[in-house]
Amino acid sequence: MRGVHPWSGVSERVRLGLITQWVTPELVDEVLSECRKRDRRPGALPAGFMVYFTLALALFHQDSYDDVDEQLVCGIHELSGCIPHKASFTRARERLGPEVVERIFHRLAGPRAPVGLAGSFYRGMRLAAVDGFLLDVPDNEANRRAFGGPKDSSGKPGGFPQVRVVTLTETGTRSSIDARVGGYNSGERDPAVAMAASASGMLVIMDRGFPGVELWKAYTGAGAHLLLRARSCVARRPVRHLPDGTYLARMNLAGPKGAHPGGVLVRVIEYRVDGGEVIRLLTDLFDHDTYPARELAVLYHERWEVESAYRQIKTFQRGRQEVLRSTDPTQCGPPARRHPAEDPQVPDRAGGEGPPETRQRHPPTARGRPLPQTAQLAVLLPAEGQTESPTTPRTRQVHHTAGDDSSVVKQRHWPGTSKWNKIEHRLFSHISMNWRGRPLTSHDVIVNSIAATTTHTGLKVHAELDPGTYDTGIKVTDSDIDALPMNRHRFHGDWNYTLHPRPRDTTSAAKNPRPAGGPSPQPCAWRLRNPELTGMPEPMLDELIDQLAPKVDELREQGRIQQRGGERIRARGAGAKDKLTTADRVLATVLYLRKIGTRDLLSQLFGVNGSTLTRAVHQVQPLLAEHGCTIPPSTARFRTPADIAAFLANSSPTEIKPAC
Missing domain, CATH: 1.10.472 (Cyclin A; domain 1)
Known part of the structure; x- marks a missing residue:
């Protein structure tokens, strides 16, 4: 139809x-x-x-x-x-x-810890913590008006607008019980007050930025108990001293010097850690026999579990220095909220009906086990430091191992599977402590020491020795890579690519074999004008070149006059020819700003050295800004001219949104 x-x-x-x-x-x-x-x-x-x-x-x-x-x-x-x-x-x-x-x-949000789980309860009360963090959002007028952001000393915006996320988190499981999203200027206390109803029956721990009469009444009125760190000026005048050295004081609405009738009575616990600063805790647990000060002081450190939960979002899911994708303020809130199920290390995500994908994080032939026979096989490898390039032996091995005619092998950069994952963060320090001072004399000692490691929160380790032997010193040549039926993806093609089951037609390659050690095939200069690379249709690129060409030629002539110390002596056109035409200079600058590859790669494509390319970019880039032309970066990244040639050979015409 x-x-x-x-x-x-x-x-x-x-x-x-x-x-x-x-x-x-x-x-x-x-x-x-x-x-x-x-x-x-x-x-x-x-x-x-x-x-x-x-x-x-x-x-x-x-x-x-x-x-x-x-x-x-x-x-x-x-x-x-x-x-x-x-x-x-x-x-x-x-x-x-x-x-x-x-x-x-x-x-879906709510506590997950079963009754009796260590680190999740204190004297019948479920432990939770309230804290917040900031996420950068795209810098536009709508987001800055809705959320606000940091400013410099003169009051001008400094950095991206930011959205503030405040959560009520169960410390034992790091599960989100409730969350609120607000702007940069809203502070953390107001969103925390809005979550008071979700904390009924819990002992809630907070840092020193939260104490306030309104918050105190909201949580205690909802049936929760509090353990808050406080500054030295909050509730500092004792009303009555208790036998264990703690004292009762009033926290007032009018500040530390006020005597407002709307204040609340709190129990103050003061202590030092290793002779450091005095730490002051406020709580509504007045019974010093049932709730000893020492236990509450130790309990306060459970608040740091919420930082580990935030690390999952800020470091693994979002990535360092990443900005939320939504330019609409209404879409920036909900994606910042995570359920424990939405973990970037979920091993299976079959897309509904049809053949499911099988995910594997280890070498495909580990301990001799064959790969599963599936229509689509996704190989997930570490995100940082060990992501497989197509030039590695394992890529070729994966293709041969899963060489079934019905299999398509996809390798993906999987967020959150870097070597600095939460398992290592929580567990490896315990492993180091477990074998501290023990001579590691054999493989059995090492494996048994690792396997015997546990944590007080119930984390256990399974360890076994891989007895297999693996060849070393294997090298992969350019011809080996060319023989693979591989298509690179537009997003980081060095790491994300698809291996197809049937090899490409190698007839032409057999007729014209590439000499060993010879140069990689390079795309023709006119093919670099492809809209997939420039981000704009060719007519628009030609129009841009026509607009900039007179000014570029004028700037180059001024530079020559300054270099010669006067007007030219010989006729125009005599002497050495330009290495880059004016059109090539504009095209090279567009590709450079698109960030499709390194400066060295672009130098190879245009047949010049890096200094020539840099001078061209420095000449053309200010002219683009004068014409109001903004070149957005591409999602495709290339390492060699052959990568670009393969990308252009496999790309299909698509609708290109003009870059400027």
């Missing part, structure tokens, strides 16, 4: 793997009905699919819309070949709105 997208009626089958155990289709349908977000007519991007897509945007934070969608639908044959345009996803997210994801979060 004309006008009906192939996804219509099929995309509803898409799920999010293991996360679907919590975010079930039934829950999604129920919440959509509550929010009155039902689809008015069948379409390619129904509301149910967009819920899972929004969760996937948070899970694959560093991926583009196209890559996130490919992660979701690559297991469904009918969907993988016709992904809708990015603008369609943007409009569908706007139709869905933030309320649906927010309600799903509140349906």
Whole structure:
């Protein structure tokens, strides 16, 4: 039927793997009905699919819309070949709105620790902590007006606008019980007060930025108990001293010097750690026999468990110095909230019906086990330091091992699987303490020392020795890589690529073999004008060159006059020819600003040295700014001219949004 997208009626089958155990289709349908977000007519991007897509945007934070969608639908044959345009996803997210994801979060959030779990309870009260953190959002007028951001001494904006996330977190499991999202200028206390109802029956720990009469009354009125660190000026006048050395004092609405009737009575605990500063804790647990000061002082340090929970979001899911993707303030809130199920190390995310993907984080032939026979095999490797380049022997081994004609092997940069993951952060220090001072005389001693390590929160270790032997010194040549039926992805093609089951046609390669040690095939100069590389249609690029050419020539002539110390003596055109034409200078600057590769790569493509290319960029870049032309960076990254040639050979014409 004309006008009906192939996804219509099929995309509803898409799920999010293991996360679907919590975010079930039934829950999604129920919440959509509550929010009155039902689809008015069948379409390619129904509301149910967009819920899972929004969760996937948070899970694959560093991926583009196209890559996130490919992660979701690559297991469904009918969907993988016709992904809708990015603008369609943007409009569908706007139709869905933030309320649906927010309600799903509140349906799923809550304490997870079973009764009796060590580190989760104190004298019958569940332990929780309140704290907050900041996330950068795109710098535009709407976000800065909605959220605010840091400013310099003169009052001018400094850095990105920021959204503030405050959570109530269970310390034993690091599970989010409640969360609130606000602006940079809102502070942490107001969102914390709004979460008081969720803390009933808990002992809530907070840092010294939170104490206040309003917060104290909100939590104690909701049936919660408090253990807060306080500054020296808060509740500093004793009302009555207790036998254990603590004392009762009043925290007033009018500050430390006021005597306001609306204040509250608190118990103050003061102590030092190793002769350092005096730490002051405030609590509403007045019975010094039932709640000894020493126990409460030790208990306060459980607050740091919430920092480990934040590390999962800020370091692993978001990545260092990453900015949230949404430019609309209404879309910046819910993705910042995470459920424990939305873990970047989820091992399975089969996309609904159709052949599931099988994920493997270790070498595909570890201990001689064969790879599973599946239609699509996704190999997930460490995100930092050890991500496999196509030039490594393991890439070729994966292809030969999974060489079944029905298998497509995809390697992905998987966020959160770096060597600095939360397991190492929590466990490896305990392993080091366990074998401290013990001579590691054999493999058995090492394995047994690791396997005997446990933590007070119940974390255990399984360790075994790999008796296999592996060849070393294997080298992969350019011809070996050329023989692989490999397509690089647009997002970091060095790390993300697809190995196809059937090899490419090598007839032409056999007729014209590349000499050993010879140069890699380079794309022709005219092919560098491809819209996939420049980010703009060729007519627009020609128009840009025509606009900048007179000014570029004028600047170059002025530079020559200054270099010669006067006007030219010989006629124009005599002498050495220019290494770069004016059009090439503009094109090289556009590709440089697109960040498709290093300066050395661009120098190879244009046949010049790095200094010549740098001078060209310095001449053209200010002219682009004068014309108001902003060149956005590309999501594709290349290392060699052969990578660009392969990318252009496999790219299909797509609609290009002009860069300026």
